Amino acid sequence: MECNTGKVINLGSLYARFQGLTDKRKAKGKRYALETVLLGMFLAKLCGEDKPSGIAEWVQLRREWLAKILELNRKTMPSHHTYRRILADVVDVDEFEALARSHHRRHGKAGYQVVLSLDGKVIRGTIDLEASDGLCLLAVFLPGEGIALAQIALERQQNEISAAPHLLEWVDLRNKVVIGDAIHTQRQISIQIGKAGGNYIWTVKENQPQLHRDLHDWFDTRVELLPGMGCPPKDFRAVTKTTKGHGRIETRTLTTSSQLNDFLDWPFLQQVFKLERHTIVQKTGKARHKIVYGVTSLSAEEASPDQILRMLRSYWGIESGLHYPRDVTLHEDQTRFKKHSAAHVMAIINNLVLGLIARSEFPFVPAARRYFAARPDDALELLL
Secondary structure (H helix, E strand, C coil): CECCCCCECCCCCHHHHHCCCCCCCCCCCCCCCHHHHHHHHHHHHHCCCCCHHHHHHHHHHCHHHHHHHHCCCCCCCCCHHHHHHHHHHHCCHHHHHHHHHHHHHHHCCCCCCEEEEEEEEEEHHHCECCCECCEEEEEEEECCCCEEEEEEECCCCCCHHHHHHHHHCCCCCCCEEEEECHHHCCHHHHHHHHHCCCEEEEEECCCCHHHHHHHHHHHCCCCCCCCCCCCCCCCCEEEEEEEEECCEEEEEEEEEECCCCCCCCCCCCCEEEEEEEEEEECCCCCEEEEEEEEEECCCCCCCCHHHHHHHHHHHCHHHHHHHHHHHHHCCCCCCCCCCHHHHHHHHHHHHHHHHHHHHCCCCCHHHHHHHHHHCHHHHHHHHC
């Protein structure tokens, strides 16, 4: 498909997908097509605007350019009230989430032992101390590519444990390694991942007391497992890595074992591990020492201690690649929304914008937005 300016619109592009969305508005009085409004929002986002008022002003200042490209009869552009209404009441959240998943499936790469980070985030701009704790979104993220593959909102009285299985149903788990914090160390989700052809790495804390106690006793050489008998030789393998940055020197030692596979009643278990972290704050000399235990369905042949340590570190890419850019760069938490539906749709837009930038291979999101602010035509190319 081609615009009158000669720009080719790819039928699999985001703009083409916008045209297939359900518009809940009645035809009478509808001034702007839904895809036109969404295109303006995405362009403004890519070029540095985040709040509805700033988005509306950015689009208004470029109305002649947009009208020519999109062959619009109307030269005026939506107000910020229109953008808020579109976000809150017009876009179907479930349909928009499905669009995002479909778009990322088309572009996401497949590989062996690709890490998927599983983590939740509360959108602070929706917190109302009298009425609501705020909208919480659970996402599964590809830290190696900077793409949020899927996202789900937690309903009232729901937690991440019950939401995670539904979220992972939308993701192809074959040859993927799902990593989450200790709340996700649950038998049912471990079974789901294993049956789907994937693997997991879980940390184990007090929410699994017996499992935590067994791992502590196994890795503690002072504990005699069988009264009156010595411990059998253990198959411990270990790796130690030291890093320096952010004013800290951190030494991590990860030790693995495969000898508890038959002893521990845990689905698809292949290895257990102990991770010791010793941190020194350079300015004060203060030291911290922490031990974390964990389980994984990756066998010793599939994942060495060094590989498990690297995958655990890559898990935190969801903080630097998704949560932080949405909070700080895209000002998600500073944007107030009375309706959770509006905040949810904006979060989907933010995920898609970050995915577009990640595939454009810019080193940092702010650098990409400065570039697109000077060259909005290039931002338009991403969407067409």
